[in-house]
Amino acid sequence: MPTSSLPNNVMHFARVLRRAGLPIGPGKVIAALQALPLINITNKDDVYWTLHSVFVDRHAHSEMFRLAFAQYWRAQDDAPNELSLIDQAQKQRGKQDLKTMPRRIAEAFANAIGQQSKDEDQSRDQDVPETVASWSAAEKLRSQDFETMSAEEMAEAKRLMAALRLPIPRVNTRRFASSSHGTRIDVRASLRASLATGDLVYLKRRARTQRHPPLVVLCDISGSMAAYARMLLHFLHAITNDRDRVHVFLFGTRLTNVTRELAHRDPDVALARVGRSVQDWSGGTRIGQALGQFNHLWSRRVLGQGAVTLLITDGLDRDAGEGLAAETRRLQRSCRRLIWLNPLLRYAGFEPKSAGIRAMLPHVDEFRPVHNLDSLAALIAALSEVSAARREFAAVAA
Amino acid sequence: MPAIPVPTSIDQTAKLLRQGGYVADRALATSLYLALAMKRPLFLEGEAGVGKTEIAKVLSVTLGRDLIRLQCYEGLDVSSAVYEWNYPRQIMAIRLAEASGKTTDAAQTIYSEQYLIKRPLLQALEIHQSGPPVLLIDELDRTDEPFEAFLLEVLSDFQVTIPELGTVKAAEPPIVIITSNRTREIHDALKRRCLYHWVDYPNAERERAILAAKAPDVGDKLGQQVVSFVQMLRGLELFKPPGIAETIDWAQALKTLNARELDPGTVDATLGVVLKYQDDIARVRGEVAAKGITTAKKAAAG
Numbered sequence: 294m295p296t297s298s299l300p301n302n303v304m305h306f307a308r309v310l311r312r313a314g315l316p317i318g319p320g321k322v323i324a325a326l327q328a329l330p331l332i333n334i335t336n337k338d339d340v341y342w343t344l345h346s347v348f349v350d351r352h353a354h355s356e357m358f359r360l361a362f363a364q365y366w367r368a369q370d371d372a373p374n375e376l377s378l379i380d381q382a383q384k385q386r387g388k389q390d391l392k393t394m395p396r397r398i399a400e401a402f403a404n405a406i407g408q409q410s411k412d413e414d415q416s417r418d419q420d421v422p423e424t425v426a427s428w429s430a431a432e433k434l435r436s437q438d439f440e441t442m443s444a445e446e447m448a449e450a451k452r453l454m455a456a457l458r459l460p461i462p463r464v465n466t467r468r469f470a471s472s473s474h475g476t477r478i479d480v481r482a483s484l485r486a487s488l489a490t491g492d493l494v495y496l497k498r499r500a501r502t503q504r505h506p507p508l509v510v511l512c513d514i515s516g517s518m519a520a521y522a523r524m525l526l527h528f529l530h531a532i533t534n535d536r537d538r539v540h541v542f543l544f545g546t547r548l549t550n551v552t553r554e555l556a557h558r559d560p561d562v563a564l565a566r567v568g569r570s571v572q573d574w575s576g577g578t579r580i581g582q583a584l585g586q587f588n589h590l591w592s593r594r595v596l597g598q599g600a601v602t603l604l605i606t607d608g609l610d611r612d613a614g615e616g617l618a619a620e621t622r623r624l625q626r627s628c629r630r631l632i633w634l635n636p637l638l639r640y641a642g643f644e645p646k647s648a649g650i651r652a653m654l655p656h657v658d659e660f661r662p663v664h665n666l667d668s669l670a671a672l673i674a675a676l677s678e679v680s681a682a683r684r685e686f687a688a689v690a691a
Numbered sequence: 692m693p694a695i696p697v698p699t700s701i702d703q704t705a706k707l708l709r710q711g712g713y714v715a716d717r718a719l720a721t722s723l724y725l726a727l728a729m730k731r732p733l734f735l736e737g738e739a740g741v742g743k744t745e746i747a748k749v750l751s752v753t754l755g756r757d758l759i760r761l762q763c764y765e766g767l768d769v770s771s772a773v774y775e776w777n778y779p780r781q782i783m784a785i786r787l788a789e790a791s792g793k794t795t796d797a798a799q800t801i802y803s804e805q806y807l808i809k810r811p812l813l814q815a816l817e818i819h820q821s822g823p824p825v826l827l828i829d830e831l832d833r834t835d836e837p838f839e840a841f842l843l844e845v846l847s848d849f850q851v852t853i854p855e856l857g858t859v860k861a862a863e864p865p866i867v868i869i870t871s872n873r874t875r876e877i878h879d880a881l882k883r884r885c886l887y888h889w890v891d892y893p894n895a896e897r898e899r900a901i902l903a904a905k906a907p908d909v910g911d912k913l914g915q916q917v918v919s920f921v922q923m924l925r926g927l928e929l930f931k932p933p934g935i936a937e938t939i940d941w942a943q944a945l946k947t948l949n950a951r952e953l954d955p956g957t958v959d960a961t962l963g964v965v966l967k968y969q970d971d972i973a974r975v976r977g978e979v980a981a982k983g984i985t986t987a988k989k990a991a992a993g
Contacts, residue, residue: 328725328728467764484776
């Protein structure tokens with residue numbers, strides 16, 4: 294690799310990665326340029342791992358990096374002269390390479406080439422959401438468009454969120470803050486205060502601070518739940534922006550983490566992003582498989598801090614409850630509290646006959662049937678209700 | 692004693708780790724070398740028991756540096772991570788001053804270094820005889836966000852400010868190794884200041900080398916079968932696949948039971964050393980284990 298074009302190549306490569314969804318700022322490009330002179334850049338493996346340790350900062354991005362690197366390097370191998378690599382990639386465009394590549398990498402290359410002459414700052418607006426291995430172009434699934442939210446609706450949603458009281462008590466943290474009625478004496482503050490007055494009896498106190506436990510929401514978006522999808526997403530958006538440590542997953546036949554997408558302040562932008570990134574809208578449900586996937590890939594990463602899990606599903610399962618009981622039990626054991634919100638149970642005389650419901654009921658800590666889930670207000674009211682019917686249905690199912 | 696210099700190439704780094712009995716792959720050696728050369732913290736993420744903490748220990752031994760360890764936990768705060776004033780001594784000093792009638796001096800002297808209790812982060816910024824120390828910030832994911840934010844400040848400038856005393860700045864930045872088991876995601880701002888490496892489970896060849904280095908008294912045949920069996924377990928999508936630590940423990944457990952090679956009875960009885968979740972044990976015990984043993988024996992023989 295000729296040294297003169299090295300900064301250029303690194304910059305272009307960074308741009309390709311950025312378009313493929315890796316969060317790479319100018320700081321990382323500078324770090325990469327500092328790192329490369331330290332190693333022998335004729336050794337491809339060393340260059341690979343050097344750039345990897347600078348550009349990649351979450352495991353999920355490793356695969357994307359590998360593919361982009363392979364593609365970038367191939368262009369270099371074909372014509373090892375001083376031409377910029379990106380030009381080589383451009384020459385290869387249209388050949389079989391781009392077709393066999395995962396779509397996001399292909400798009401990243403195509404975009405980087407197309408954009409080169411244009412205003413480069415535009416790339417910043419296209420904040421590509423983080424995805425976990427969702428680049429397979431194989432599956433053709435549905436995406437979803439949502440009606441935008443009116444200003445009135447937004448104000449209403451805000452007002453309602455303020456009234457939300459999840460049946461989750463705040464938990465004590467191990468931190469203390471000064472408080473006039475605290476149970477412990479704050480020695481440091483007392484000492485400083487007494488130095489000012491010259492008197493040692495002036496005691497300051499401190500008390501434990503409290504905070505919400507993390508909240509993990511697993512929300513069903515299959516066909517039978519389609520009617521509630523928009524409302525549920527507004528709720529999830531509101532709660533994600535209302536407090537910290539909220540993780541949101543949507544599932545139908547597959548599980549998608551939409552926390553980052555929902556974190557956008559504007560509900561319309563957030564919902565549009567979710568609509569794009571989730572690919573199994575209004576399809577079937579494989580609750581057992583989705584929970585299994587969550588347990589396997591995510592539970593240790595997001596339930597670690599004593600999280601409360603809110604499961605929103607009607608319990609109608611395509612696999613007739615196969616493996617569901619075991620996965621629900623696993624989930625319940627991994628979290629502080631498992632709350633199931635079921636919008637199907639509208640009638641007082643409901644009996645849990647579906648195999649899915651029977652499998653899950655014995656393993657939830659709290660069960661919240663919603664009789665009329667047609668508005669955010671109804672949902673929030675259902676969640677805020679003081680718990681009375683806990684495990685009542687468990688007996689019915691057993 | 693002059694400081695042992697840090698390695699100046701990837702090969703030297705790999706060699707250094709090997710000297711310390713740590714079998715690293717090229718990727719890890721590269722990341723570590725860069726962290727040392729660029730004086731940046733190295734952020735190691737990976738499942739429990741893949742040898743993240745060990746890297747810092749080996750580094751401190753082979754480079755002859757002091758190892759300063761900060762074990763993270765929820766609610767970790769400045770008084771246990773950075774510094775604390777020695778209140779009993781301060782109060783004592785004031786009482787003594789009062790008794791001798793020199794109260795005006797006391798106000799100045801009780802906030803001096805002799806009343807300061809230094810915790811790991813402050814210790815790491817001090818000058819050490821054997822060169823900059825290795826600062827191990829272990830299991831960062833266990834602490835909470837406020838501490839992470841504080842750490843951000845320390846790691847960017849390698850300085851801390853004590854309001855009563857002033858700013859302490861490291862003459863030379865320590866070698867910082869941060870580990871995380873990924874029980875939650877660490878904030879991007881902190882990761883951005885570090886070099887990142889995902890420590891993965893090793894392949895069979897490297898795992899055999901690790902086992903040979905860590906448990907040399909386990910027989911060759913048994914070692915190979917153990918590694919092959921554990922590798923099979925990792926392909927099963929268990930709730931918690933066994934780490935390298937479990938492989939070593941299990942090999943030693945089997946050695947203690949005088950096993951020369953795997954047999955179904957012993958494997959079933961000792962599965963608890965490798966697998967730590969009842970669901971996983973129930974799944975593997977019996978048929979899956981028996982099949983795994985046959986494959987492991989074949990692989991070891993072939």
